[in-house]
């Protein structure tokens with residue numbers, strides 16, 4: 628899983644909000660953004676192009 632210190636310095640590249648871990652995804656905590664970033668082999672992929680839009 629992702630190192631806690633790493634998680635604390637990561638931010639959503641779209642809106643600069645902190646992210647939280649949920650399973651194998653990192654989810655932007657900003658209301659109205661909520662992009663979901665994949666984690667591949669323990670490495671967070673903090674790219675807007677790779678992110679999933681939030682579901683309903």
Ligand SMILES: [Zn+2]
Nearest residue numbers: 639642655660
């Ligand atoms: Zn965001």
